[in-house]
Amino acid sequence: MIYGACESLVINPCRAYLDCHLMVTNPLDYVETLGRAGASGFTFHVEASKDNWKELIQKIKSHGMRPGVALKPGTPIGEVYPLVEAENPVEMVLVMTVEPGFGGQKFMPEMMDKVRILRKKYPSLDIEVDGGLGPSTIEMAASAGANCIVAGSSVFGAPEPAQVISLLRNSVEKAQQTY
Numbered sequence: 001m002i003y004g005a006c007e008s009l010v011i012n013p014c015r016a017y018l019d020c021h022l023m024v025t026n027p028l029d030y031v032e033t034l035g036r037a038g039a040s041g042f043t044f045h046v047e048a049s050k051d052n053w054k055e056l057i058q059k060i061k062s063h064g065m066r067p068g069v070a071l072k073p074g075t076p077i078g079e080v081y082p083l084v085e086a087e088n089p090v091e092m093v094l095v096m097t098v099e100p101g102f103g104g105q106k107f108m109p110e111m112m113d114k115v116r117i118l119r120k121k122y123p124s125l126d127i128e129v130d131g132g133l134g135p136s137t138i139e140m141a142a143s144a145g146a147n148c149i150v151a152g153s154s155v156f157g158a159p160e161p162a163q164v165i166s167l168l169r170n171s172v173e174k175a176q177q178t179y
Contacts (some may be wrong), residue, residue, distance in 0.1 A: 017041070021070060021150075023100045024048065035063030043068035043094050043128075046079045062175065068092035068128070074102060077114045084122055089153055091126060092148065093118055097141070098131030104153045106133025112144040118178050119145025119179060142175035154159055 020034050020042040027044035042065040049056055053069070060067040069083050069090045083090045094126055095114045098105035106129070118127050131147040134154025141149065149168050158164045 001067050006100055007176065012172075019068075020065075021068075021151075028052065029117050030058060031059045031065075035060075036064055039093065041066040041068055043070050043092065045070045045072065045100075046074055046083065047072060053083055054088065057083070057086070057090060058109065060107070061088070066091050068126075070094035070095055070096060070100075070130075072096050072106055073098070073111055073113075080118075081121075084125060092128055093122075093125060094128040094148075095146070096131055096132055097129050097133065097137075100131075107134075107140075107167055108136040109137075109140055112140055115141065115144040116177065123179070133168070135164060135167055137174075138171040142171045143168070143178075145175075145179055147172055147176055149174055 010057045017040045018038060018078055021043040022030055024030065025048055027049060031042060031140050042060045044056060046053070046069050057067045067090045070081050071077070071080055077093045080093050084093060095111055095118070097108050097111045101159055115127055115129060119127060126148050127146050128148035129151060130150035132148050133141060133151045138149065151164070151174060155161045155164050
């Protein structure tokens, strides 16, 4: 599935920021293909990259992409510290606010503690949240310190997707003025 979609992007490149979040067992296998496809960001899971994250970050950057690291709800926040503090660091941390796997899940507000900890420890870091984000949860995420939002079901299932996007963007921009 990934390779077919990537080859399609090579033929018909995307001009928008293409944020690729992969939960796969060996993300190194996908770096070249996603780089060729024009991916802007490549986010891998810390749980799948404990032994080779330095090599992975270097390879992502060498293919012109911005490296990010994701962590599942059950993973301690400290697992990402070495990747953020490395000589060649990731540029974004994605805090999963649902268990990865499928869309439409309920937002896990207890994950906002991780966002707050990251924002306090790394004030200029891009912190992304993914899972259950929409009009009823955006304020919680934005005020905790998330400045990048992934919203699927709440946008694509809305009668007026542009209005939802605008609401999400405005909430994040307003919250950023306070931190």
